[in-house]
Amino acid sequence: MPPKDSKITHAELVKKLDLQSRKSFIGDKFFKGLVIGASVYTLCMVALVFFALADGSVPIFMKEGINFVIGTDWNAVEGRESFGALPYIIGTLVSSTIAMAIAVPISIGIAIFITEMMKNKLGTILSFIVELLAAVPSIIYGLWGLFVFRFWIRDYIEEPLHNTLGDFSLFAQAPFGLDVFTAGIILAIMIIPIITAVSREVIKAIPHSQKEAAYALGATRWEMIKTAILPSSKTGLMGATFLGLGRAIGETMLVTLVIGNAIGLAAIPTSLFSQSQTLSSIIANEFNEASNDLHLSALIGLGLVLFVITIFINVAAIYIISKVSKSYSNLRE
Amino acid sequence: MIKDNRTKDYKSIIQERVAKNSFKRKVFNNFMTVLLFVFVIIAIIPLASILFEVFKNGVGALSFEFLFSPPGAFGSGEGGIGPAIQGTLIVVGLASLIGAPVGVLAGVYLSEYSSSSRSFAYFLRLFNDVLTGIPSIVIGITGYIALVLTLGSFSIMAGAFVLSIIMIPIIARVSEETLKLVPNTLREAAYGLGLPKWKVVWHIVIKGSKSGISTGIVLAVSRVAGETAPLIMTILGTSLFFSGFNSPVDALPLRIWRLASQPYPEAHEQGWGAALVLILLILALSVALRMFAQKRSTFKSTT
Numbered sequence: 001m002p003p004k005d006s007k008i009t010h011a012e013l014v015k016k017l018d019l020q021s022r023k024s025f026i027g028d029k030f031f032k033g034l035v036i037g038a039s040v041y042t043l044c045m046v047a048l049v050f051f052a053l054a055d056g057s058v059p060i061f062m063k064e065g066i067n068f069v070i071g072t073d074w075n076a077v078e079g080r081e082s083f084g085a086l087p088y089i090i091g092t093l094v095s096s097t098i099a100m101a102i103a104v105p106i107s108i109g110i111a112i113f114i115t116e117m118m119k120n121k122l123g124t125i126l127s128f129i130v131e132l133l134a135a136v137p138s139i140i141y142g143l144w145g146l147f148v149f150r151f152w153i154r155d156y157i158e159e160p161l162h163n164t165l166g167d168f169s170l171f172a173q174a175p176f177g178l179d180v181f182t183a184g185i186i187l188a189i190m191i192i193p194i195i196t197a198v199s200r201e202v203i204k205a206i207p208h209s210q211k212e213a214a215y216a217l218g219a220t221r222w223e224m225i226k227t228a229i230l231p232s233s234k235t236g237l238m239g240a241t242f243l244g245l246g247r248a249i250g251e252t253m254l255v256t257l258v259i260g261n262a263i264g265l266a267a268i269p270t271s272l273f274s275q276s277q278t279l280s281s282i283i284a285n286e287f288n289e290a291s292n293d294l295h296l297s298a299l300i301g302l303g304l305v306l307f308v309i310t311i312f313i314n315v316a317a318i319y320i321i322s323k324v325s326k327s328y329s330n331l332r333e
Numbered sequence: 334m335i336k337d338n339r340t341k342d343y344k345s346i347i348q349e350r351v352a353k354n355s356f357k358r359k360v361f362n363n364f365m366t367v368l369l370f371v372f373v374i375i376a377i378i379p380l381a382s383i384l385f386e387v388f389k390n391g392v393g394a395l396s397f398e399f400l401f402s403p404p405g406a407f408g409s410g411e412g413g414i415g416p417a418i419q420g421t422l423i424v425v426g427l428a429s430l431i432g433a434p435v436g437v438l439a440g441v442y443l444s445e446y447s448s449s450s451r452s453f454a455y456f457l458r459l460f461n462d463v464l465t466g467i468p469s470i471v472i473g474i475t476g477y478i479a480l481v482l483t484l485g486s487f488s489i490m491a492g493a494f495v496l497s498i499i500m501i502p503i504i505a506r507v508s509e510e511t512l513k514l515v516p517n518t519l520r521e522a523a524y525g526l527g528l529p530k531w532k533v534v535w536h537i538v539i540k541g542s543k544s545g546i547s548t549g550i551v552l553a554v555s556r557v558a559g560e561t562a563p564l565i566m567t568i569l570g571t572s573l574f575f576s577g578f579n580s581p582v583d584a585l586p587l588r589i590w591r592l593a594s595q596p597y598p599e600a601h602e603q604g605w606g607a608a609l610v611l612i613l614l615i616l617a618l619s620v621a622l623r624m625f626a627q628k629r630s631t632f633k634s635t636t
Contacts, residue, residue, distance in 0.1 A: 020527075031531030035446055038438030039457050042505065045498050046460045049467060052478040109372035117366060126373055128623070133380045135619045137559020139586045140608050143593050144383045147390075147601065189379045196376075220362035243466075250468025252562035253586070257593060280470045280562065287477075287566050303474040307467065314466030318459065 053307055056300035059293065068301055074264040076286075076295040083298035085305055087267035091180065091276035092306075094269050095255065096248040098184025099191060103248075104241050107192045111199035112225055127200070134193035142254035145186045150177035150258065153185065158273055173273040176260070180269045180276040183259040187248045195244040202236030202324065203229055236324040242317035246310050252280040261285055279306040387608050394606025404572040404588075410599025414607045416574045420489075420582035421611075423575060424568060425558050427493035432500030433550050437539075439501065440508025440549075445534050464502040472498050473563030481567060487581040492568035496560060500553035507552060511545025512538055548622055555618040559611065561586035585611045 060068055064083055071084020110130060114123045158175030165171045173179075206229055214228040230237075260275025267277040277285075279302050290296040398413055405411030439457065447454030476495035481487055515538050523533040539546070561584075564570070569581040570591060585607055592604035 017527075025529070027531045028529050031534065032446065035438050035442040038435045039442045039453075041435050042439045042464065042501055043457065043460050045501065046464050046467075048479060049464075049472060049475045049498075052475040053471065056474070056478045106372045106375060109369045110376055113366075113369040113373055117369065126377075129377055129380060130373075132616075132619065133376065135555060135615055136380070136383060137561070137586060137611060137615065139559060139561045139589050140383060140387065140612060143589060143604060143608050144379075144386055146593060147605075148382065148386050149379075189376075192376050220358050222362040222365040223358065225365075246466045250466075250470070252468065252470045253590060257590075280468060283470055283474070284562055284565055287474075288569065300474055300478070303471045307471045310466055310468055310471075311463060314463055315459075317466075318462050 049307070053300060053304040057297055057304045059297040060301040063294065064298075068298070069305065072265050072268070074267075076291050076298075078292065081292075081294050083294075083301075084264075085279070085302055087262075087264060088277050088279045088282050088302060089305065089309075090268050091259070092249055092278040092280075092309075094276065095180050095183045095187060095259065095278055096245060098181060098272075099187035099248045100241065100245055102185060102188035103191050103195055103244060106188075107195035107240075107244070108199050108237055110192070110196045111203055112229065114196075115200055115203045116221070116225060116229070127196075130193050130196055133189070134197070138190060138251060139253045141186055141190055142257035145182060145254055145258040146178075149186060150182060153177060153182050162273065169270070170272050173271045175273045176275070178258055178260040178275065179273045180259060181272040183255050183276070183278075186254055186258060187251060190251065190254065191244040191248050194247055195240045198240035198243055198321075199233075199237055202233045202240060205236075206232055233324075235320055239317050239320035239324060242313055242320065246313040246317065249278075249313065250280060250306065250310050252284050256281040256284045279303075279309075384612070387605060387612055390602065390605035391607075391609030394602050395609065399603070399606055400610070403574060404603075407595070410597065410603065412572075414583075414585065414588055414603070414610065416572060416583040417585045417588035417607060418610065419575055420568065421558060421585045421614075423582065424489055424492045424496060424564070424584055425554060427489065428496035428500060428557060429550065429554055431493065432497035432553060433504060435497070436501045436504025436549070436553070437508045437546055439505040440512060440546075441534060441539065443505065443509040444512035445530075445538060461502045461505055464498070465506070468562075469495075469499055469560050470562035470565075473566045476563060477566040484579065486579060487567060487569035488579045489568060489575075489582050490578055492564055492582070492584070495563040495567050496557040499557050499560065499563070503553040503556060504546075504549045507549025508546050511542040511549070514545070515541050551618055551622045555615045555622065558615055558618070559586055561590055565590075585614075 060083060063081075064071065068083060068085055069089075070086050071082070072086050073082040073084045074087070075082045110126075114127050114130075117123075118126060154175050154177035158177070158179075158181065161171045162173075162175050210228045210232060211224055214224040219227060255278050259277060259281055261281065262275040262277050263282075266275070269276045283299050283302055283306075286295070287299055290299060396413075400413055400418065401415045402413040403416050404413065439461070443454060443457060447457075472495050475498070476491045480491035480494055484491070519537055519541065520533055523537045528536070564584050564587050568584060568587070570583050570587040571581045572583065575582055589604050589607045589611065592600045592607065595601075
């Protein structure tokens with residue numbers, strides 16, 4: 001409460017302050033403009049990506065129509081051009097499915113191990129090592145896959161599987177080392193740190209009271225994990241999985257080096273050990289050698305298909321994760 | 334007595350069963366602990382193998398000539414990766430010049446200005462996450478259409494532009510999170526001294542979380558330094574040194590890819606050498622990041 005007799009000085013003060021604030025008003029406006037400009041620039045980048053892809057793929061959709069998405073032919077020879085993306089869509093889905101089947105249980109296991117079983121120094125070191133995996137560039141995974149891992153997997157996993165279970169069509173093809181199976185496994189290695197990082201946050205966010213309740217009922221540690229952690233973090237873990245899936249689908253370089261780069265109908269994998277091709281790997285392989293504008297447009301069209309698939313997956317992941325963080329804040333209250 | 338015996342019987346049976354059951358549960362508990370530990374080992378083996386192989390195969394290629402001279406004739410195994418190292422430094426440096434200010438300012442908006450317009454902030458956050466998820470090769474195609482086709486040649490500018498698009502969402506996300514850690518009391522104290530908003534944001538909030546923001550920038554730099562796919566369609570790769578902003582350059586990841594695709598063992602050895610240089614660069618950045626991150630937690634303790 002200002003004293004009543006200071007009315008005049010109060011008004012003067014307001015005037016003075018007003019003058020000063022008018023000076024800083026310009027600074028404020030300028031800075032706010034700068035900040036909003038940067039935000040709008042970010043929004044524009046997403047729009048630019050979409051419009052550039054849409055614009056670049058007009059010629060191929062004009063020529064092939066829906067056949068571009070469901071066709072299986074891939075021929076860039078002048079006069080006999082025919083482009084179908086289906087084999088590469090299938091190749092992408094198969095390689096990332098293999099990757100997810102391996103990566104999801106392992107990463108969730110690691111996240112649980114680090115947050116619940118190793119709360120000491122060793123846990124911090126382990127999580128640092130797993131984070132380091134995320135820092136290795138994918139081209140180096142590819143190099144390692146092409147010159148080292150390929151032979152391990154051919155000699156120790158694929159050969160035995162082929163020799164014992166070769167009657168099943170899944171393992172029928174003679175293993176070569178550069179195939180959809182190898183690509184899937186290396187993709188799994190690459191996305192493990194991503195899924196682990198998000199899963200760790202999700203598991204950490206579970207209220208302690210849940211875990212204590214399980215312990216109080218006499219649960220062993222594993223039973224606590226099974227009854228208190230896994231059910232209440234189910235959706236969050238699913239969000240983490242989707243993020244990993246988005247990454248696996250878009251990954252280019254390591255896949256290009258190890259998947260065998262088949263073309264057209266041959267790129268549809270008939271067994272675990274068959275050569276294949278993904279959307280991103282065929283773009284990387286052929287972009288600089290595109291023989292004509294239609295071929296280039298077809299590759300850009302593949303980029304558009306890839307873009308649409310990853311947008312769907314990522315938006316699903318974002319939606320799931322945002323829903324989870326809301327439900328946790330409800331739980332806490 | 335008979336009654337007593339009977340109850341004793343039940344008791345012992347139950348006890349036996351409980352003991353048996355709890356033994357099973359304990360064993361299963363230990364089994365799962367071991368299994369999860371094995372998962373951790375499974376994740377670590379590839380990392381160990383990658384680092385080991387890169388060092389083992391790459392050390393032999395390293396030499397003064399390898400680091401500073403341009404590549405020799407195709408498949409000869411002569412020459413080096415000088416232009417690639419130079420190109421990576423230039424392209425990543427230019428990308429940071431675009432990406433870092435935009436990313437930090439977008440983060441500032443999300444943390445400091447978003448309360449005025451919630452729906453815009455919501456869309457910005459959503460689009461930021463979407464941008465993070467777009468495959469780098471798709472962003473590369475965008476750069477090809479937007480810059481390479483319009484300017485008429487593969488160029489450093491196009492490469493820097495696409496890498497900056499990859500950096501922005503990473504930096505914005507980390508900046509937003511670190512700026513939010515600045516305690517509100519600090520902001521209120523600054524407002525209380527009569528500072529206008531932009532001075533509060535610049536001198537108190539941004540300068541106060543300098544280490545956190547640098548963490549974000551370093552994270553983004555180490556991420557794009559290893560990017561290959563978007564560079565294929567923007568800087569193309571060449572065996573020459575830098576010759577103007579409007580011409581193609583080389584980059585380390587690109588050189589590794591080209592060398593690995595050649596059928597000559599000499600080229601493969603050079604590829605391992607280039608991989609060693611790249612991995613040392615990125616590991617150095619990651620260690621620096623780790624040190625920044627430890628400093629970063631100062632604000633958490635004060636809130």
